[in-house]
Each structure stands twice: as C-alpha cells, then as structure tokens.
Amino acid sequence: MNEILVVDNVTKTYGKKGEKQYQALKGINFKIAAGEFVAIMGASGSGKTTLLNILSTLDKPTTGQVFINKHDVSTLNTNQMADFRSKEIGFIFQDFNLLENLSNRENIALPLSLRGLSARRINPLVDRIAAKLGIKEILNKYPAEISGGQKQRVAAARALVHEPSILLADEPTGALDSKSARELLNTMENLNKHDGVTTLMVTHDPFSASFANHILFIKDGKIGEQMIKGEKSRTDFYHELIAHLGTEE
Amino acid sequence: MIWKLSLTGIKSRLKDYTVLFSGLVVASTIFYMFLSLAINPGFMSKDVNAPGQYLSFIFGFGIVLLAIITFVYLVYANSFLLSMRQHDYGMFMMLGAKSSKLGLLIFCETLLTGILAAILGIIVGLGLTALVSKLLISSLDLHITHFQIILPNAILWTLIFFVVVFFLAALRNVHKLVRSKVIDLLHENQKPIKISRKNGLRVVEAILGLLLLVAGYYIMGMPANAIFFIIPAALVTIVAGSYFTFDSFFTLIINLLLKKKGFAYRGIRVFTLGQLKFRIRDYTRILSVISLLFALALGAITVGLNFNSLKNQAVVSDYYDAQIVQNTPAVQKNVDKLDIKSKATYHYVETKKELFFNKADFDKKPFKYIKFSQHGNDFPTYTPTVAKTKDLVTPGNSANTRLSMMLLNGTKKIELVSPAKFNTIQGQKKFITLIRVKDFVKDYPTLTKIEKLQMTSPMISRVLSNTKPFTYQVVLGFASGFEFMGFFLGIAFLTMLASTLMFKVLSGAASDKVRYEMLYKIGTREKMLRKSIRNEIGVLFALPGALGIIDVLFGLRLFKALLPKPYMGIWLPFLIFIVLYFIYYIVTVKLYENIVLKK
Ligand SMILES: Nc1ncnc2c1ncn2[C@@H]1O[C@H](COP(=O)(O)OP(=O)(O)OP(=O)(O)O)[C@@H](O)[C@H]1O
Ligand SMILES: [Mg+2]
Numbered sequence: 001m002n003e004i005l006v007v008d009n010v011t012k013t014y015g016k017k018g019e020k021q022y023q024a025l026k027g028i029n030f031k032i033a034a035g036e037f038v039a040i041m042g043a044s045g046s047g048k049t050t051l052l053n054i055l056s057t058l059d060k061p062t063t064g065q066v067f068i069n070k071h072d073v074s075t076l077n078t079n080q081m082a083d084f085r086s087k088e089i090g091f092i093f094q095d096f097n098l099l100e101n102l103s104n105r106e107n108i109a110l111p112l113s114l115r116g117l118s119a120r121r122i123n124p125l126v127d128r129i130a131a132k133l134g135i136k137e138i139l140n141k142y143p144a145e146i147s148g149g150q151k152q153r154v155a156a157a158r159a160l161v162h163e164p165s166i167l168l169a170d171e172p173t174g175a176l177d178s179k180s181a182r183e184l185l186n187t188m189e190n191l192n193k194h195d196g197v198t199t200l201m202v203t204h205d206p207f208s209a210s211f212a213n214h215i216l217f218i219k220d221g222k223i224g225e226q227m228i229k230g231e232k233s234r235t236d237f238y239h240e241l242i243a244h245l246g247t248e249e
Numbered sequence: 250m251i252w253k254l255s256l257t258g259i260k261s262r263l264k265d266y267t268v269l270f271s272g273l274v275v276a277s278t279i280f281y282m283f284l285s286l287a288i289n290p291g292f293m294s295k296d297v298n299a300p301g302q303y304l305s306f307i308f309g310f311g312i313v314l315l316a317i318i319t320f321v322y323l324v325y326a327n328s329f330l331l332s333m334r335q336h337d338y339g340m341f342m343m344l345g346a347k348s349s350k351l352g353l354l355i356f357c358e359t360l361l362t363g364i365l366a367a368i369l370g371i372i373v374g375l376g377l378t379a380l381v382s383k384l385l386i387s388s389l390d391l392h393i394t395h396f397q398i399i400l401p402n403a404i405l406w407t408l409i410f411f412v413v414v415f416f417l418a419a420l421r422n423v424h425k426l427v428r429s430k431v432i433d434l435l436h437e438n439q440k441p442i443k444i445s446r447k448n449g450l451r452v453v454e455a456i457l458g459l460l461l462l463v464a465g466y467y468i469m470g471m472p473a474n475a476i477f478f479i480i481p482a483a484l485v486t487i488v489a490g491s492y493f494t495f496d497s498f499f500t501l502i503i504n505l506l507l508k509k510k511g512f513a514y515r516g517i518r519v520f521t522l523g524q525l526k527f528r529i530r531d532y533t534r535i536l537s538v539i540s541l542l543f544a545l546a547l548g549a550i551t552v553g554l555n556f557n558s559l560k561n562q563a564v565v566s567d568y569y570d571a572q573i574v575q576n577t578p579a580v581q582k583n584v585d586k587l588d589i590k591s592k593a594t595y596h597y598v599e600t601k602k603e604l605f606f607n608k609a610d611f612d613k614k615p616f617k618y619i620k621f622s623q624h625g626n627d628f629p630t631y632t633p634t635v636a637k638t639k640d641l642v643t644p645g646n647s648a649n650t651r652l653s654m655m656l657l658n659g660t661k662k663i664e665l666v667s668p669a670k671f672n673t674i675q676g677q678k679k680f681i682t683l684i685r686v687k688d689f690v691k692d693y694p695t696l697t698k699i700e701k702l703q704m705t706s707p708m709i710s711r712v713l714s715n716t717k718p719f720t721y722q723v724v725l726g727f728a729s730g731f732e733f734m735g736f737f738l739g740i741a742f743l744t745m746l747a748s749t750l751m752f753k754v755l756s757g758a759a760s761d762k763v764r765y766e767m768l769y770k771i772g773t774r775e776k777m778l779r780k781s782i783r784n785e786i787g788v789l790f791a792l793p794g795a796l797g798i799i800d801v802l803f804g805l806r807l808f809k810a811l812l813p814k815p816y817m818g819i820w821l822p823f824l825i826f827i828v829l830y831f832i833y834y835i836v837t838v839k840l841y842e843n844i845v846l847k848k
Contacts, residue, residue: 058770079774086772093770096763101523106507109514111771119510158771 003067004165004198005032005055010064012050012221024050026221027064032166032214037192037199039212047221048202049170055200056089056168057081069165086114090159090167094174097155098143104154105130105139111162129157132195133187149180153187160197167191169201173208185211206245210238255354258337265333265755268840270366272326272748276319277370277411279741282378283315284403286737311738314545318742320414321538322749323363327418329752330362331425332759338426352423359422363415370411371404381737448504451497458493461486466803479807491537491796499529499792517773520764521781525788528757535753536793539746543797543830546742548804550822553735555812556728562813563724564689565631567717568617571696572655573682574712575703583699588687595683600676603662607671608638616641616683618651628813638665654715655681657708693718743826747833750793754786754837758844765845778846783838790834798823 012025024047032038042048053059055066057073066073068088076084090111091097098107105126112122130136133153138146143154152172159167169188173181189211191197201212209215213229227244229237259266334355341351379398465486471479503526506512513519529536571587573580593614597606616636623629636648642663643649653659657679666674686692696718704710713719765778808815 056770079776082769082772082774084772085770089772091771093767096767099520099523099764099767101527101764102519106513106519106523109510110517110519110768113514113516113519114771114773114777116516117514119514122514123510 002034003031004034004036004069005200006065006067007031007055008065008067010051010054010061010066012047012054012059013062024221025054025061028218028221028223030216030223032198032200034198035192035196036214037189037212038201038214038216039209040200040202040216040218041204041206041209042218044204046218048218051218052168052170052200052202056091057085086111087162088165090162090164092152092155092159092167092169092172094171097158098151100143103140103142104135104146107143107154108139108158108161111158115162125161126157129161132191133157147180148176149183152176152180152184156184156187156191160191165198167197167199169199171203171205172201173203173205181208206241207238210234210241215241252354254341255337255358258334262333265329265840265844268755269326269329269333269752270362272752273323273363273366274370274373275744275748276322276326277367277407278374278377279370279744280315280319280410281371281374281403281407282381283311283738283741284406285374285378285398285400286734287312288400288402289397315738315741316410318542318745318749319410321535322745322752323414323418325535325749325752325756327359327415327422329756330359331422332756334358336759348427352427355422355426356419359419360412360415363411363418364408367408367411367415371407374407375399382733448501451501454493454497455501458490458496458498461490462494463490465490466799469803470806483804487800488537488541491540492533494796495529495536495540495792496533500526503529516777517768517781520768521785524761524764524781524785528785528789529792531757532753532789535749536789539750540793540796540800542742542746542749543793544800544804546739546746547797547801547822547826548739549735549742550739550826551735551801551805551819552808552812552815553732553739554822555808555815555817555819556731556735558813558817559724559728560690560721562631563717563721566619566621567720568619568633568685569655569683570686570689570692570717571684571699572713572716573684573699573703574655574657574679574709575705576682577702580699580702583695583702584684586695587684587692589684590687591685593683594680596671596678596680597656598671598674598676598678599658599661600674603664604656604658605671605674605676606641606663606665607668608665609668609671611638611641611665616648616652618648620647628809628811641665655683655712657712659712689717689721693721697722739822739826740829743829747830750790751833751837751840754789755840755844758841762845762847769846775846779842782842782845786834786838786841790830790837794827794830 007028007030010025010028011023013021013023015021028051040048040051050059054061055068057066057076061074064074068084071084071088073081073084085091098104099110102110108126108130109122112125113119117125126139127136130139133156135150135153135157138150138154143151146154152175155172156167159169167188172188173184176184185208188197188199188201192199199212201208203209210229211234215227215229217224217226225244227237227241232240338351338355341354342348375398382398465483468479468483468486503522507519507522507526513522571584573584591614593610593616595606595610595616597604617633618636620632620634621629622632634648636652640646640648641652642665644662649663653663686696689696700713700716700718704713765782768778769775805815805819
C-alpha cells in the first residue's frame with residue numbers, strides 16, 4: 001500500500017515550559033493511503049485544527065513524527081516547510097481562501113508561479129483544472145464578483161492545480177449554503193474517485209463527512225473510533241454515521 | 250468595566266499604539282517649532298533682516314500650509330487609530346455595550362490621545378527648538394542671535410489647533426462607529442475590494458494627467474514677471490495632473506504588467522501587482538498630496554540652502570573689499586592684519602564744486618569696478634572691468650558712479666588731471682585707499698573692524714554703508730534666515746508627509762494580514778513575502794517621491810531671477826532628503842511586517 005500520510009505518535013502541548021501548559025494532542029497515530037478520502041470528526045476543542053496545522057507543516061508537533069509522501073516533515077526548517085507546502089499540499093480553508101485583489105485565474109495560477117513554472121506552462125494547467133471544476137466562465141472575474149460556492153471551487157482549483165500529494169481541507173463547507181456545500185463535496189468526491197486525489201477533510205458536519213470513505217473520530221486529543229464506508233452508498237453511510245453519533249452523546 | 254477593556258485593548262497593540270502616538274507627538278512638535286519660528290519677534294526682524302511685511306506674508310502662507318498638512322496628517326493618523334481599535338469596539342458592542350456609552354469611550358479615547366500628544370509634542374518641541382537652532386547655527390555657520398525658544402503664544406496656538414482637530418476627529422470616529430453595523434466593525438478587514446474596469450476612460454484620464462503635468466512644468470518656466478499668474482496656474486495644473494496620473498496612468502501600467510503573464514507569473518509578483526493596483530487607486534488622493542508636499546519640502550531645502558550662494562554673490566558684486574578714507578594708527582594696525590592682494594591709493598583735491606584726482610595714480614593702479622549685465626529674467630552676471638579715464642569723468646557712467654559713491658562729498662564732479670596740474674590746484678587734499686584681499690570671507694571680521702574704526706562722523710558712516718563688508722553683512726543675515734527657514738520647513742514637511750504615507754500604509758496592514766497569512770499557508774517563503782512587502786511599499790513611496798523630484802527640478806526655474814544658480818549644488822539637499830525619506834520607508838516596512846507577518 002502506498003502511504004501518502006503517516007502520523008506517528010504525535011503530541012502537541014501548548015504553552016511554554018514553566019507556564020500553564022495544555023496538551024491538545026495526546027499521541028495521534030494513523031495512516032492515509034494514496035487515493036483515500038478521509039474525514040476527521042470531533043467536537044469543538046478536540047484538537048482538529050491543531051492536528052491539521054501540524055499535518056500541513058504550519059506548526060510543529062511537540063513529539064512524534066509526520067511523514068508526507070515519505071518525507072519526514074518534522075525535520076524541515078521554515079523555508080523547506082514553505083517549499084514543501086507549495087509542492088506537496090493543497091489547501092482549502094473555511095473562508096478567506098482567495099486573494100480579493102487577484103482575478104480568479106491569477107489566484108489559481110499562484111501555486112504554479114510560486115514553484116517557478118513559466119507563464120506558458122501555467123495557463124494550460126489553469127484552464128485544465130478550471131474545466132474540471134466547471135469554473136471556466138468565471139476565470140477572469142474577481143472573487144468579489146462570484147458566489148460563495150464558486151469561490152470554494154476556485155479555492156479547490158487553486159489547491160489542486162499543482163497536483164499536490166494530498167488535499168487538506170478545514171471545514172471547507174462551513175461558510176456555504178447546503179446546495180453549494182453539496183456541489184463542492186460532489187466535486188471533491190469526483191476528484192477523489194476519478195483523479196485519485198488523496199483528501200483529508202476536517203469537519204463538524206456529518207453530512208460532509210459522509211462523502212469520505214474513511215472517518216476518524218478525534219476526542220480529547222486522541223483518535224478514538226473509525227468508520228469505513230466500504231461498498232455502502234453515501235446515504236446509507238450518512239445514516240449510519242448519524243446513528244453512531246447519536247449513541248455517542 | 251468598559252474602560253478597563255479599552256485599556257487592555259490598547260495594551261495588546263502597544264507597539265502600534267506607540268508608533269501612532271509618537272507620530273502625533275512629532276506632528277505637534279513640528280507645529281510648535283514652526284510657530285515658534287514664525288512668530289519669533291527678534292528672529293524675524295533682526296536675524297532674517299527682511300522687510301517685515303513681506304516676511305509675515307511668507308510665514309502666514311507657511312502657517313496655513315502647515316496647518317493643512319498637519320490636518321491631513323492627523324486625519325490619516327486617526328484612521329490608523331480607528332483601524333486599530335475597530336475590532337475592539339465591535340467586540341464591545343457585541344458584548345452588549347450601549348452605543349452611547351461606547352461613543353463616549355471613543356470620544357474620550359481619541360480626544361485624550363490628541364491632547365496628550367500635543368502636550369508631549371510641545372515639550373519635545375521646546376527642547377528640540379533649542380537643540381536644532383543651536384546645531385543648525387553652528388553647522389551651517391549661520392549668524393542668528395535673536396532666536397527666542399520659549400514662546401507662550403506658540404504653545405497656546407499649538408494646543409488650540411490640536412484640541413480642535415482632535416475634537417473633530419473624535420466626533421468623526423463616534424459618527425463612523427454609530428453608523429456602522431457590528432458585523433462590519435468585526436470584519437472590517439474582510440470587506441471585498443471594489444473593482445472597476447473602465448479602461449477606455451482611464452486612458453483619457455492618463456493622457457489628460459500627463460498633459461496637465463507638462464503644462465504645469467512649462468508654466469513654471471515662464472518669465473518671472475508673470476509670477477502672479479504662474480504660481481496659481483502651476484499649482485492647479487500640477488495638482489490636477491498628479492491626481493489624474495496617479496488615478497489612471499499607474500493603474501494602466503500595472504494592468505499592462507498584469508497582462509504580461511511572463512512578467513507577472515514569477516513567484517508572488519502577481520500578488521504584489523494586485524496589491525498595488527488596488528492600493529494606488531485607493532491612494533490616489535494621498536499620493537498626489539504627498540508628491541506635492543515632497544516637492545514643497547525638497548524645494549524649501551534646496552532653495553534655502555541655495556540662498557547661501559547670495560553670500561558669494563555679495564562678494565563678487567563689488568570689486569574692492571575695503572576702503573580707507575581716514576587713516577588712524579588703529580585702522581592701520583588692522584590693515585596690517587589683512588592678507589592683501591592689491592592696494593591702490595588715489596589722491597584728490599576737493600574744491601567748491603569739483604574733485605580733482607591725480608591721473609598718475611590711476612595710471613599706476615587702474616581703478617576697477619564691476620560691470621553688471623542681465624539677460625531677460627536671469628540672474629545678473631558680474632565682470633570686473635578696468636575703468637577708462639573717460640568713463641571715470643562721465644557722470645552717470647557706472648565707473649563714475651561707483652567711484653563717487655566711495656568718496657566723501659562724492660556728489661561733486663570728478664576730474665582727472667596731470668600730476669603737474671594736480672600740484673597747482675588749491676583746496677583740501679584728500680585720499681582714498683582701496684584694498685582687495687586674497688580671501689574676503691576669511692578677512693571679513695577685520696574688514697568690518699576697519700570700517701567701524703573709521704566711522705567717526707555721520708558723513709563717513711554714510712559713505713561706508715556702500716562697502717562690500719556692509720552689503721555682505723546684510724546678505725548674511727538675510728541668507729542665513731532663509732537658509733534656516735528652508736531647512737527647517739523642508740525637514741518638517743518631510744517628516745509630516747512621510748509619516749502620513751506611513752500611517753496610510755499601516756492602516757491597511759490589518760486587512761492585509763489575512764492575505765499574507767494565506768500566502769504563507771499555501772507555501773510562500775517568508776523571504777518572498779518580505780520582498781513583496783518591500784516592493785509594494787517601495788513603489789508607494791517611490792512614485793510620489795519621483796514625481797516630487799521632477800516637480801522640484803522644474804519648479805526651481807521659478808527662482809531664476811532671485812538666485813544666481815538655482816540648480817547649483819542641488820545634489821546635497823536631494824541627498825539629505827532622499828536619505829531621510831528612505832529611513833521612513835525602512836521604518837514603514839518594518840512596522841508593516843510586524844503587523845502583517847506576526848503569527
Ligand atoms: N495556540 C494555542 N495555545 C494554547 N492552547 C491552544 C492553542 N490553540 C488551541 N489550543 C487549545 O487546544 C485545544 C484544541 O484546539 P483546536 O483548535 O485544535 O480545536 P478544534 O478541534 O479545531 O476545535 P473547533 O472545532 O472549535 O475548531 C483547545 O482546547 C484549545 O483551547
Ligand atoms: Mg478548528
């Protein structure tokens with residue numbers, strides 16, 4: 001099995017030594033194989049964002065290791081981390097994904113120009129991913145001129161245009177209405193199914209999580225149970241998930 | 250409770266607050282210093298030595314200008330304050346603070362900030378006035394003796410000005426807060442940017458802007474006698490030209506660069522350009538104001554320093570450095586101290602109507618004088634010339650006039666006669682000795698002494714008031730005064746304009762923070778972010794700076810008639826200015842980075 005992400009006994013303690021400390025992650029272990037679509041669910045304050053920040057090299061674990069595409073990211077220095085992010089990771093955030101002062105095309109092109117691709121090679125790549133996500137018509141508009149759902153799709157295009165090893169999404173549907181949310185999730189599901197985009201999504205929302213084929217539950221800084229979709233339909237998986245959450249409380 | 254919250258809010262951004270507060274203190278310092286310069290009675294009448302009315306007009310104009318600049322500056326400083334506090338205010342409102350109570354809080358906060366800054370600024374101003382005047386006087390070799398440092402009137406007016414401005418600012422802040430919704434206050438930094446795409450109109454505007462600038466520069470080169478047309482016309486065309494140019498021309502260039510994907514798609518260059526594109530339109534007004542202020546400030550320093558050259562002018566505008574009409578042992582002792590280059594004595598006999606000179610003296614040592622010539626409105630040129638006998642005896646000839654001005658009873662007719670005839674003429678035997686030294690400036694104190702020692706009668710005093718040392722003394726006072734003023738105003742304006750730009754940039758920092766954060770998250774190296782910041786702010790500083798420099802280069806032509814070489818030595822003020830401006834740029838970049846890149 002080709003493992004894209006390996007999280008090995010990661011802990012995170014906030015606060016300096018001698019001061020009041022708080023252990024947000026208490027030894028996290030899991031693996032994600034290429035082509036998986038994993039959702040991480042957990043209550044507020046359970047450590048989801050903390051974990052995602054560590055996976056995305058924005059923050060360092062206190063102890064433990066993270067391997068992305070076989071690289072031990074915990075050994076990278078700040079510059080290497082930045083380069084690593086621009087190469088291996090695609091991001092979708094809950095909001096404020098796009099730079100308002102750039103056109104959508106320029107927004108999507110950004111990761112490519114960051115990596116030093118020539119303009120001649122950038123444009124076709126932008127067009128291709130835009131076609132895939134159905135946003136070709138709005139490429140020359142500015143983020144302020146499109147809807148929230150469209151914005152998230154532009155964000156997805158930006159996250160994927162440089163073909164990262166893994167797509168990380170933190171509550172990507174958090175700011176969307178249900179129709180736009182469903183559209184975005186369908187898009188993510190399709191990208192995963194047809195293009196093999198490995199995806200890790202953090203979410204509160206069972207509906208969003210049901211699009212994943214593997215759900216990890218995080219509780220008090222530890223991975224608790226897991227659920228696997230297998231051959232079930234999304235709707236069945238959703239109901240199962242709801243039932244599961246119901247027994248939790 | 251709410252007051253305590255307000256204090257904690259300020260504490261959490263203490264650094265930014267300190268910057269803002271010190272900016273305000275600087276403004277008040279400058280305001281006080283300028284006032285103390287402008288209404289300093291002794292300095293004006295005795296040191297600057299210029300016609301009183303003329304000067305009070307210049308200074309009246311200066312005060313108005315400074316008041317406007319300070320006002321603009323305070324408006325931007327206040328908007329920075331508001332941008333800093335907005336989020337807190339929004340929070341208080343969300344927590345259920347009554348808007349009337351919050352209004353009072355904001356009002357007091359703003360007013361208090363202003364008044365404290367004003368008071369502190371005056372105190373700093375007092376110290377600085379003492380220091381700067383001493384420093385300038387010694388380093389620029391100025392002769393200023395009547396400069397009074399503590400002026401109650403200046404203190405009072407500075408206070409009044411600040412209280413009034415901050416009262417208005419406080420009202421505005423309260424008004425703005427009451428008008429806006431909580432949600433806007435909390436998410437002020439996520440407001441979408443307005444987009445306009447009227448490129449065609451923009452092109453027309455750009456052409457218009459450039460044309461107006463060219464027209465303005467052309468007008469400034471017009472003959473100086475049209476000065477009452479030139480100044481207002483140049484001001485209007487240049488202000489409008491700058492505005493249109495900033496509003497359109499630079500945006501067009503950036504659009505062009507953005508279209509050239511080969512250029513734009515390099516690192517995060519496209520982001521830098523995007524930032525600039527929206528910045529420049531948002532900054533149009535302030536950039537035009539700053540380019541103009543830049544020109545005024547740089548112009549003030551350049552012209553001020555250039556007045557120095559009037560001193561040289563005084564040295565070359567007269568041929569002889571000393572004249573002796575009455576030799577005493579004391580005078581002789583001082584003459585012996587001089588480093589003499591040439592010395593000529595002319596003997597004459599004074600009769601009832603005429604002054605008969607011995608021609609032999611003139612043959613031995615020809616009398617020289619300075620010939621003036623002037624082309625159009627240019628500054629006159631001076632050429633030392635040997636006087637011919639005919640010129641010396643022709644009334645109205647400049648050689649004749651110059652000689653008679655040096656003589657006691659010089660209104661009588663001058664005649665040159667042969668030595669034989671000279672000895673036969675009956676009358677009072679007199680002489681005049683004319684001395685030229687090697688270095689006038691070095692011997693200037695001795696020369697003045699020689700003059701003083703001779704002034705034993707009103708008639709001698711009157712004759713000796715046309716000499717070079719005397720003219721030099723007058724020019725020295727005048728030039729030093731203007732030099733001091735130009736320097737002072739130049740630096741003051743520079744401080745003000747650069748801080749205005751700084752606060753404008755920093756006001757936007759809060760809303761830029763999210764953008765830089767996002768860029769960082771998607772994998773931009775911090776070094777690259779810093780570079781982008783440097784470039785962006787660099788362009789915002791460079792544009793008005795460059796336009797200001799061009800303004801000055803053309804504007805100096807206005808002084809062609811007043812100063813011998815308005816362009817002489819301009820590298821020095823330009824250098825001083827650019828270095829100071831650059832320091833402001835660096836400080837702005839650092840502060841901006843601190844706000845934007847802080848994690
Ligand atoms: N910078 C920090 N310093 C100290 N404690 C922190 C910091 N960031 C998070 N924490 C704490 O760590 C715990 C986990 O926080 P985290 O943000 O990861 O939760 P989350 O699962 O993302 O919650 P939510 O669903 O509300 O976003 C929380 O108890 C939080 O208070
Ligand atoms: Mg979170």
